[in-house]
Structures are given as C-alpha cells and as structure tokens.
Amino acid sequence: MSQLPVVxxxxxxxxxxxxTGYFLIPFLKRLHYGQTIKEIGPTWHKDKGGTPTMGGIMFIIGIVVATALGACTLFWGDKTALQTVGAQQWSRLIYGILMALGFGFVGFLDDYISVVKKRNMGLRAREKFLLQLLIGAVYLMALYFSGSRSTALRLPFFGAVELGWxxxxxxxxxxxxxVNAVNLTDGIDGLSGSVTFVVALGFLVLSGILGYAGFTLLAAAVAGGCIGYLLYNFHPAKVFMGDTGSLFLGGIVVAMAFGIGLPVVLVFTGIxxxxxxxxxIIQIGxxxxxHKRVFKMAPIHHHxxxxxWSEVKIVTVFSLVALAGCVLAVFWVLGM
Incomplete structure (x- = not known):
C-alpha cells in the first residue's frame, strides 16, 4: 500500500x-459553553471553570473527514483496493466510525445537559450506561451480519480461545x-489527547504489520487529529474535549482494536x-x-x-507508559 494516503x-x-479549533473555540465562548468544574478533582481545578468545552467536535470532524480523504486517495491510486483489502475490512471501518460517532453523540448530550441545562453531572449514570450498551450491541450486530462471526478471542501466551456465545x-x-476508561483519562490538560495520540501510533504500526489498510488510515487520522487538538488543549488548556470528545475517542480506540481482530490488544495499548x-474501582471499593482511601484522589492522575506532580509531568509519564504498552503489543503481534 502506498504511503501517500496514510500521510x-x-x-x-x-x-x-x-x-476548526481556531473558529470553534471563539464560537463556544460566545455561546458561553464553558466547563462546569465538578465536585471531584483537586480544588485548584476550579480555576479552570468557564473554559470552553465540547472541543472534541474539532477532532471528530478532522478524523472522519481525513479518513475519508485517505480512503478516496487509496482508491484513486489503486482501482482494485476494494477487492485487495476486502469489503469486510471496509465495512468494519465504517461501522467502527459510526459506533464512535454514536458514543460521541451520547457525550454531546451529556455535555449539553451539563452546560446548557445547568445540570452539573449531565446525563444520569443509568441513562448513559444504557445508551452505551445499546450502541455497543448494535456495533457487534453490524459486525456479525457483515461476516465477522468468529467467537474466538486471541489471548497473549494462550493463542485463540473459543468462547462460543x-x-x-x-x-x-x-x-x-x-469507552468509559478513556473518558476517565480526560481529567487534566493534554492527558487524554496525548495518551490517545500514542495509542493511535501503536495501532498504526499494528495495522500495518497485519495488513489492515483501512485501519492504518484511521490510526493515522486519529494521531493527526489528536495533535491538532493538543495545540489548544495542552497546559494551560484553552478548550476541553468534554464527554463529546472523550467518548468518541473511546469508541475509536475500540474500533481500531476490533477492526484488526485483536480486542484483547487493549490490555497493552490501553494500559x-x-x-x-x-x-x-480500588478507591471506591x-x-x-x-472507610480508608488507597490513593490521595482517584482516578490515579489526580493522585x-x-x-x-505538575500536569505536564503527569502527561509525559503517562504517555511514556502508553508507549511502553504499545511496544509490548507490537512484540506480541510479531510473535504470533
């Protein structure tokens, strides 16, 4: 496959x-779509109150459009790309992006209720969870009816394990x-965007090794979109992605893992x-x-x-941990 579509x-x-961010951030400010700092988190985070949220819209547009452009360029340069790559892989790619957009829409509803309707915690936990279950179930059904019917799960050191129903x-x-784990990671300036950038690079390598051209394009787009977003989100943040962005990114990470047929690779890439x-979970349990706390505050980035630790140091260390996980994932795939 030519490198031009990936680039x-x-x-x-x-x-x-x-x-998009250059125009979106002032627009969000004019609408007064500022972040309401929830009760959780260090007290000094209250200084970030009023920072525009729903900034995830900028990279949602960037990733979706860029993936489409990359695919069109691939088809233009290779008229047999659809047959060579396989219709099933392209359907996985489309369904994965649609799933991520579905999660992003749930996040948008959550942000809208929180910011516009002034209900601090947004959607109720039960409402959000049920919507997420529905989107996940529809995605799995779409994969099933498109031909992805294997019920085996490939595990590190054990090979493929047949699970049946x-x-x-x-x-x-x-x-x-x-999806919810990625959402939890969005707690300080630049953290979720930086970690997901590294994860996208990991999937870029993995999809290249395994020959999944469509997901190589998607991973490249996610990496580029994260960097574009970090221009505005790195400390001190000018905008937050909100649940709109974090749930979308969670869906995209899932789409890449399932798209290359290795959902368990998230144990490494998503460390x-x-x-x-x-x-x-440990803190609450x-x-x-x-009635004692293990961490000074959870999730662990708050600890x-x-x-x-400064926010920049946390982002740097966590990104390096993500990189180490991605390297382990690559070694696992190379050894399969």
Missing amino acids: LAAVSAFVITAV LYWPVALFIIVGT VYICETLSD CYKLT FEMSG
Whole structure:
C-alpha cells in the first residue's frame, strides 16, 4: 500500500482539526459553553471553570473527514483496493466510525445537559450506561451480519480461545469498559489527547504489520487529529474535549482494536486507560469496605497531582507508559 494516503490522512486530520479549533473555540465562548468544574478533582481545578468545552467536535470532524480523504486517495491510486483489502475490512471501518460517532453523540448530550441545562453531572449514570450498551450491541450486530462471526478471542501466551456465545457479552464488556476508561483519562490538560495520540501510533504500526489498510488510515487520522487538538488543549488548556470528545475517542480506540481482530490488544495499548479505571474501582471499593482511601484522589492522575506532580509531568509519564504498552503489543503481534 502506498504511503501517500496514510500521510494525507494524518496531515489533513491535523490541519482540519487545528483550523476548526481556531473558529470553534471563539464560537463556544460566545455561546458561553464553558466547563462546569465538578465536585471531584483537586480544588485548584476550579480555576479552570468557564473554559470552553465540547472541543472534541474539532477532532471528530478532522478524523472522519481525513479518513475519508485517505480512503478516496487509496482508491484513486489503486482501482482494485476494494477487492485487495476486502469489503469486510471496509465495512468494519465504517461501522467502527459510526459506533464512535454514536458514543460521541451520547457525550454531546451529556455535555449539553451539563452546560446548557445547568445540570452539573449531565446525563444520569443509568441513562448513559444504557445508551452505551445499546450502541455497543448494535456495533457487534453490524459486525456479525457483515461476516465477522468468529467467537474466538486471541489471548497473549494462550493463542485463540473459543468462547462460543460468551464472546458477545465479553466483547460488549470490552467495548463499554474501554469507552468509559478513556473518558476517565480526560481529567487534566493534554492527558487524554496525548495518551490517545500514542495509542493511535501503536495501532498504526499494528495495522500495518497485519495488513489492515483501512485501519492504518484511521490510526493515522486519529494521531493527526489528536495533535491538532493538543495545540489548544495542552497546559494551560484553552478548550476541553468534554464527554463529546472523550467518548468518541473511546469508541475509536475500540474500533481500531476490533477492526484488526485483536480486542484483547487493549490490555497493552490501553494500559493507561486500564490503570485509570482500576484506580477508581480500588478507591471506591476500599472506601466502602474500610472507610480508608488507597490513593490521595482517584482516578490515579489526580493522585499524582495531589502528590505534587505538575500536569505536564503527569502527561509525559503517562504517555511514556502508553508507549511502553504499545511496544509490548507490537512484540506480541510479531510473535504470533
């Protein structure tokens, strides 16, 4: 596969996201779509109150348009690309993007209710969870009817494990769990965007190794979109992605993992997301059982903040951890 479509996807995602942000941020300010700082988090985060949110819209547009441009360029340069790559892979790509857009819409509803309707916590937890389950289930049904009917899960060191009908609830758990884990990671300036940029680079390499041209384009677009967004979100942030952006990114990460047929690779590539979620679960569980806290504050990035780490240091260290996870993922795939 020519590298031109991949480069075009990355560069166009960056440019579209950056240009969209230039116009979107002042627009959000005029609408007074400022972030309401919730009760959780360090007290000094209250100084960030009023920073425009829903900034995820900028990279949603950038990633979707850039992936389409990359695909069109690929088809233009290779008239047999659809047959060579396979219709099933392209359908996985389309369904994955649609799923991510569905999660992004749930996030948009959450942000809208929080910012416009002034209901601080946005959608109720039950409402959000049910919508996420529905989107995940529809995505799995779409994969099934498009021909992706394998119920085997490839595990590190164990190979493919046949789960039968259990595959579907496990897959749904991975989808919803990952989306919410990415959402938890969006807690300080530049964190979610930086970590997801590294994760996208990991999937760029993995999809290239495995020959998934469509997901190579998507990963390149996600990487470019994250960099374009970080121009405005790196500390001190001029805009936040909101649940609109974080749930979309969670869906995209899921789409890339399922798209290359390795959902369990998220154990490596998504190591930061997993640690964020586990820290929250451990904190809540221990406090309910013992009335004692394991961390100074959860998720774990707040623990390091409370320990005196700067936001820039946290972002740097967490991105390096994500990079290490992606390297392990590459070694696993090369050894399969």
